[in-house]
Amino acid sequence: MHVTPTAIPEVLLIEPAVFGDERGFFMETWQRRKFAEAGIDYDFVQDNHSRSVQGTLRGLHYQIRQPQGKLVRVTHGAVFDVAVDIRKSSPTFGRWVGEYLTAENKRMLWVPPGFAHGFCVTSDTAEFQYKCTDYYAPEHERSIRWDDPDLGIAWPLEHEPLVFAKDQQGRPLAQAECFA
Template structure:
């Protein structure tokens, strides 16, 4: 027991947690528990995960910002190879931190995990040559339920590290690069999302 360290409400946003597992290593390598329901519950986190996902992306790929509309998911995300900048945006109606974002670099070296509750948009930017990204979900993916928001919405103001470019009124990635000249690489769908105000018109 006691194999994780949990930092709760990171960035002043209720529910967001950064989790650091205990890593036991020597000259031969290392061992760690990547997930323990017992340790999570001892830290007040009671979630039943039902699916594990894994993806690989190349440098400059930006995925997001995504959310499920009617079937929201809690996600526990980590990187097993490379480095990404991972972001969550609070979309919970009535939340004191509505529209606020928090980002963290997840790497194969730091082995940190990011717990993102239901009601958040999520996205990440690959900073290394390639990255392998893993995450647990507490609900299954519903393909007709996906929503999204512009990754560069100035109202949200995410400070993507190492990204150069000027906002031109849309999520189009043309003209955006990393500092080393690598072009940002977004799906056609992710370049068509709208900003926060146009996505959620109350």
């Protein structure tokens, strides 16, 4: 497993060791000891799996209470995955990083608690799986506008994305509830 800090050092790009032959491949997607050595020493309490069509944009989501760290990966298709630092005390507050995650490259991204998270689907369809460090709590869920000009996220979109109604109601970062 190879772990690389992104432009925001707490967000980590993970490239697992993949062993392949004529039968297919094998890879370890989670092993507590190895991830703890890489600085991801969390208990995961929930796994999620979504399927989306091309042009779908999900996010930017976070929970103001019960913040979730997420270990994300794509098992079918491709996405552009984004993490936004919304910790006011952080030197990278308001900055974002984005990575292409695909079934082919098998990369994973660690998005720690204190970040808003989202992705857009760049293939015909994509299946997105992620482990969470805390339980989903809809009463604490918040959303930042995916197209907030102050964030300036360079989403790789050819057309207006398919966005869920509640995400269209997201707030710009300047008006959002953030972490201290």
